[in-house]
Amino acid sequence: MHLDPFELHQPTTVDEAVRIAREFSGACDYLAGGTDLLPNYKMHINLKPHLVALDRVEELAGHSATHLGAMERLGRLEEDAAFVARYPGVADALTEIATPLVRSSGTVGGNLLVETRCFFFNQSYFWRASLGFCLKADGDRCHVVPQKERCYATFSGDLAPALLTLDATVEVAGPDGRRAIPLTDLYDAAGDGIRRLRLAPGELVVGVDLPPTAAGLKGRYKKLRVRPSFDFPELGVAVAGRWDAGSVERLRLAVGGVETYPRRFDELTDGLVGGPLTEAKIARLAEEVTRRLRPVHNTFLLPDYRRRMIGVYVRRALAEATEGTAA
Ligand SMILES: Cc1cc2nc3c(=O)[nH]c(=O)nc-3n(C[C@H](O)[C@H](O)[C@H](O)COP(=O)(O)OP(=O)(O)OC[C@H]3O[C@@H](n4cnc5c(N)ncnc54)[C@H](O)[C@@H]3O)c2cc1C
Ligand code: SF4
Structure with missing residues (x-):
């Protein structure tokens, strides 16, 4: 599994972080420790082309x-x-x-x-593709509770x-x-x-x-x-x-x-x-x-x-x- 390229933004204030997130609305995620987000990105789950790193924003520390x-x-x-x-x-x-x-x-x-x-979500792209994607990423149905409206x-x-x-x-x-x-x-x-x-x-x-x-x-x-x-x-x-x-x-x-x-x-x-x-x-x-x-x-x-x-x-x-x- 590999990480696709993304553009990394490194604001130093909360206002700047919010401004960047607004500029790339819908195409960015905030990045904190990355221990949850980056494994999901490696599995090609809901990838975004822009990441706004929060580690240089002093106000958020401590x-x-x-x-x-x-x-x-x-x-x-x-x-x-x-x-x-x-x-x-x-x-x-x-x-x-x-x-x-x-x-x-x-x-x-x-x-x-x-x-x-979810079992059907925290899987590699190929695993998910072979079964058929689900509502939470790339698909239109739920495999756990069969319907098309809600994720569980x-x-x-x-x-x-x-x-x-x-x-x-x-x-x-x-x-x-x-x-x-x-x-x-x-x-x-x-x-x-x-x-x-x-x-x-x-x-x-x-x-x-x-x-x-x-x-x-x-x-x-x-x-x-x-x-x-x-x-x-x-x-x-x-x-x-x-x-x-x-x-x-x-x-x-x-x-x-x-x-x-x-x-x-x-x-x-x-x-x-x-x-x-x-x-x-x-x-x-x-x-x-x-x-x-x-x-x-x-x-x-x-x-x-x-x-x-x-x-x-x-x-x-x-x-x-x-x-x-x-x-
Ligand atoms: C092997 C392994 C085991 C784990 N076991 C557990 C466990 O037992 N219990 C548990 O709770 N977690 C577990 N986790 C998940 C994860 O490590 C933790 O929940 C961790 O606290 C996530 O924090 P992070 O800073 O790395 O978040 P990130 O991965 O950076 O971010 C997580 C999400 O929050 C968003 N986000 C982060 N900070 C902000 C902010 N300030 N404002 C707005 N959005 C923000 C990100 O955009 C992303 O969507 C595990 C992870 C791994 C890899
Ligand atoms: S939509 Fe269903 S299969 Fe997909 S993550 Fe949610 S509960 Fe799991």
Whole structure:
């Protein structure tokens, strides 16, 4: 597999990056660490002739206790002991992403916007050509759920569920200026699976902000994958909460790796605030989360198995997060 030629643009400011993206609208991609985009390009998936590299844009680099620059490398976050102690659920997720080598290049922004995955999509051009291309690249039908309207590829980023449980917001910049949106709103759950982000053409992610309430929450991220050394999630369950004398003060739960969008389940967890999180309540929560999610057969593990594991992982994540919180 080889990389076709492209023109590389190297802006040094957010405004310049956005201007170039506007100039080549529809014919360019932003390039962060390239650990997701370039393998897809090598497989001739949705190639663009222009790449706008973000590594020289100073504003996007680095992190603080409450802000993650879009270009901050995952490995750098993982090495920051204070950050890891402050956000244990995010720390869990970081160590489970790919390998240390990939994490030394992969970025926060790239992880949030990582392309969705599917057996019939993450294949070489010749593999895809021999079967017939699909909706998500070059074709007009879906091989997983036979129809021509919607793609069911799986959201496979590990960071998003953990950041969703912290009520993170995302700053984006585009031709019409800047705006901040809750991370929940970055993913367009009403989309067709191909248009899956609520970003306008040319908009880029500047960074992620964490509210003061996120610090010190007891958080966990539990990931199901085939090879623990480096595989994408087949399921990822994140929880974060605060307890006072055994009573729930705050609780968030989010799931990724199952459907096309990571999802948070406030409608289930809000009702648990103000009382103890008993085993019976956890069992009911696990059951309700499972009932709401529908994996399809487009990853390695069978959907029925992944679905059965949702409850198991919800219970495991909560068991660890609530350790030592009893009255
Ligand atoms: C072997 C291997 C294993 C992997 N395993 C995992 C895993 O277990 N879990 C996981 O989550 N990921 C995994 N990945 C995928 C990937 O490495 C990570 O998700 C990584 O964080 C992507 O970041 P990046 O900076 O390399 O993104 P890139 O590849 O540079 O970009 C990804 C996408 O985001 C867009 N983009 C990037 N930054 C911005 C921005 N600031 N604004 C707008 N658009 C932007 C790009 O245009 C592109 O569409 C794996 C990859 C490999 C090669
Ligand atoms: S779910 Fe369907 S349309 Fe989407 S990538 Fe897979 S085969 Fe293609």
